[in-house]
Amino acid sequence: MHDLSIAVAVYNEEESLPHLCAKLHDVLSKLGKSYEIVLVDDGSTDKSWAVMNEQANRYPNLKLVKFRRNYGQTAAMSAGIAESDGAVLVTLDADLQNDPADIPALLAKLDEGYDVVSGWRKNRQDAFINRKLPSMLANRLIGKLTGVQLHDYGCSLKAYRRDIIGQVRLYGEMHRFIPALCRWVGGTVTEIPVNHHARQFGTSKYGISRTLRVVLDLLTVKFLLTYSTRPIQVFGKIGLHFAAFALLLAGVVGLEALLAVCGVMSTPWWGGMLLVKRPFWVITPLMFLGFALQFIVLGLLAELTTRTYHDSQNKAIYDIREVARSPEFA
Secondary structure (H helix, E strand, C coil): CCCEEEEEEECCCCCCHHHHHHHHHHHHCCCCCCEEEEEEECCCCCCHHHHHHHHHHHCCCEEEEEECCCCCHHHHHHHHHHHCCCCEEEEEECCCCECHHHHHHHHHHHCCCCCEEEEECCCCCCCHHHHHHHHHHHHHHHHHHHCCCCCCCCCCCEEEEHHHHCCCCCCCCHHHHHHHHHHHCCCCEEEEECCECCCCCCCCCCCHHHHHHHHHHHHHHHHHHHHCCCHHHHHHHHHHHHHHHHHHHHHHHHHHHHHHHCCCCCCCCCCCCCHHHCHHHHHHHHHHHHHHHHHHHHHHHHHHHHHHHHHCCCCCCCCEEEEEECCCCC
């Protein structure tokens, strides 16, 4: 087992990889810790895999993972977590916008007792309208819904203790919510400012097109953080509100009918026909009672699904074609 693992998701980064590997080894070799670098090829269509193998022959302690196809950044990060064994895991992007020189600062912050240290690209080198502004709005929304306030959820440069990150199950676009999920399992989370460089090669591979999926996954995360082990609470509450409204309407109609039968009320105080003689007021309580039963049953089904989910979390969200290592991997 290594002291430190570095996990990097790679997608069509053939030009960046030699520079990234050189910078990583320059930084890591000075830490006095045993380390490994896990590069996960997320179905690249360029020469990334060939370049990764070249780097493995040049540098020690490189582990290479190749997917059968493109599964997305979350799957690549999940594989990096699963295929590494370091007591501490650091993640970063392969595009050189994250600076490996910030890794010692992340580790130093972990040594203060935190379980997760997230990078904050305080001086982010991206376009304001289509990158920085959406990110600012998303960070505020994520912080409000999850209760974990960070300036930069989207920064891939983060450090985790293995015992915490190992408890987090990733799917969809949930890699950006890892700090909140780590807090959910009992971890302590903080952030520090880190460097951010303009992209030197190519264009962003994981683009803004994921925004809608991210929003949907945020709703999922909110549900998981609040109701994942007790979904009957959310569906049951909705059902009970429908039931209460149905009983209220039924009570009004029933009381009016009783008063009419007893001769106390022959004509409603507002005039016109008695409610009990109007189909709408008879059908509506029954309809809302039906809604109530549906939501309660839905909650019970969600309970069963949740328990099945928690009992079957060993299936990976990716398929690995090949794994390779440096000849001197230790």
